[in-house]
Amino acid sequence: MKSVVLARKAAAFGASTAVLAAMVTGLMATSAQAATTTSAAKATPATAAKAKTRVSVSTPKASSGDYQGSCPVDVKLSSTIKVKLSGKTELAYRWLHGDGSKGKVKVVKLKGHGTKSIKVSETLSFKDDVKGWEAIQVLGPRKVTSKKGYFSVSCVDIGNSHNDKDVSISARAWADPDSYVGPCTPGDKIDFVGLIKTDQPTWVRYRWVLNGDVVDYGRVKVWNTRKVAFGLSPRHSQRGSAVLEILGPDRTVSNRAYYKVWCKSEAPSDRVSVSNLVTGTNNDGCKVGAHATLSSTGPARVRWVWSVNGDSVLRGESVFRDRGSETIDLPDRVLTGDATKGGKVTLTVFGPNNSDSITQSYAACEAPKPNVTVSSVAVAGQRNDMCADKRGPGVDFKATISSSAPTTVKYYWVVNGKREMPDLERQVNGSVDVTWGIGGTHGASETTGSVQLVVFSPDNVSSGATTFAVTCPPKA
Template sequence: MKKVTFKKSAKGWMALQLLSPRKVTTGKTYFAVSCQLPVRLKPGKPGHGKKPDFVKAYVHVPDYTGVCPPSRGVTAKGLIKTFRPTVVKYRWVHNGRVVGKGTVKVIRDKRISYTFKPNESHKGWVALEIVSPRYGRSAHNAYQVTCEEPEPPAPPVETAASAAAPEDYTGACPISRVFTGTVSVNRIEPGGTTVQYRWMGPGFQGPTETLTFAEGDPLTKNVSHSVEVTASGPVQRWIEISSPNPAVSATAQTQVECQPLQITILNIQRSIDLSACGTPGYGPAITFSSPVQVNGPVRVEYRWDFNEGELTVPGSFETTGPSTVTVSHRLESSPLTARGLMRVRLMITSHDVSGRVLDFTPPPCPAS
């Protein structure tokens, strides 16, 4: 093959000649070349040599399994790609029905989406169609929806309460009486359950208190309430729950009978310890004790007096209710315990109460 370039119009002929193994010449072939000026086409018109825009769509629809309709829906994700910046018109087609249209300028690529909320199980498809440019390529993707039955809702949190009263009381007042109670829930919510409650009574409304039940806690918790009683009569209390649901316990009652304060020294007892003997002129060790009976909460101050003030020893005790408290003092081996007659007196110094006196003669220490 021989290529010839013409710079102007021409006419002529050509033939092919073989030189070996023998000389052979083909027939002539005539030609004519007519050179003309190039035709300038307007830009943008077909045939001007510019490559057409390349537009292609891609789409993906995930399968779904769960409760219908899904709270966030099912989202078809689309991607449009172009060869150069291009304004693209597109539309979404869902199971043959146009469900959305749009126009977007795409520089290289653009992501778009379409979301739907199915109400039942089915199989379907979603297409992302390129409307213009007309030579764009559309995309199509199938999916499957499997609807499941929703879990039944958890039952509401329900609370309950109970109250119990202390035993009836007879004695000195004021006196503190402690009511006890329980607050229960039927279940604990994830993250915990908070219960608000308060103690109530005739003419009494306590402050709102809070109990928190954390996951893993027991469903019942104990509570208590102290009442300072100053007069005789019944004392009633109950528990009122305000949240998460209203509830009221049964009423608990205790009876209080207030009496004048009574403090009684019952007697004075002694205990001799001869093993403490050993020093000449010393007597044995002696321990003196006395039960003191009170009929209510009180602080008692007292004093031991030996031999009309030769030796005094103070002391005190405190009670929260009726009680019998034993007070004592030990006299170590000394010349005081070696004398003949000894007088021991126990006196209450904080209240107007009769004291107790014991007169006795300590035994002598054994001769060595």
């Protein structure tokens, strides 16, 4: 009759058929085991001495203390029993279930000296929703009962969708700001922000733990990423950390977000500040650099951090013996990805009494300006057909225009100090030869003068003047 009642209790508790059978069997075995233990105690005088043996047992911990997902599911509970030995003894223990039933008594023989740790575990299978607990009861060599280890199972019918085993969840946390100095009046002084990221849409249960205490919790739908936050309104100076714990459908814990609070009724007399931030984009290699002025109203050791688009890139420290200022430099740093399109540079400083920061935008990288050069002009040939018209020969000239990058070059020729028309242009990618020609001098057998090539875009550059003298060939 008693086993039937236990079966009903266990069914309400949510255990599977296998666990029900184990619970019933354990109850039947318990009476016999207890009787055996009692008889042994009466028959063995040494038991009184062993009763003084020091025994401790940890609170059982569930492998999934707060499970949400598809069922059936196995929940493994484990605990550690410590026994201080001085010779031989027998460790007898059993599991206590949340429905009031008791497991089978198990006996482990121990010998030696000093403290020995025995790890024990039990696996339960559930196919329905359940909330319960498990505990360990040590019967010998000394009777000790552990605290209750709680767990819960929430079965969700997810069909062909994801479950606990194929949802990937990550969490990151930070304090904004991570330090506060000033009056601790009502109102949030530090905000803790967490970023939850999943590889597929899912409902996520979470909680915030501040210095070991649960201070906030909730459940949100996350499609890809989502932020959750809570605020701290301190009443006294303190420091510590907060973590974002993900409870389901998968379990994970964020990094620790450290913070510091200094409650002061008045602002400290010695303070640090930062000003005059100047940024500069170097298009040669796409880099950004910056410099700013760090000041202190008195002796101070000041930590400073340079950030580019929110990412810390350089840290350092400055020491002031007295009031003063100094320049803090951020050497050129190579930009990649979206950072090449422009962004922000921030310098944050932390003094003994306060912190300060300043932010300035920087320009997007531009393609390097082409470097254009021009060679000297050379005579490429002469046209003697003009000699028959009692003119000097025509003259052809050639020069080479070079560019370090593809560009459109605009140029003109100058002959004997006069600008030739029209203005010309060529697409140059590397080097290209350009030519020009002039007619012969009237009433002369010789053509002389000077010539040069002038580029006026994208650079202003000239070949320099080249003199020439070309004579008609002798008549046959």
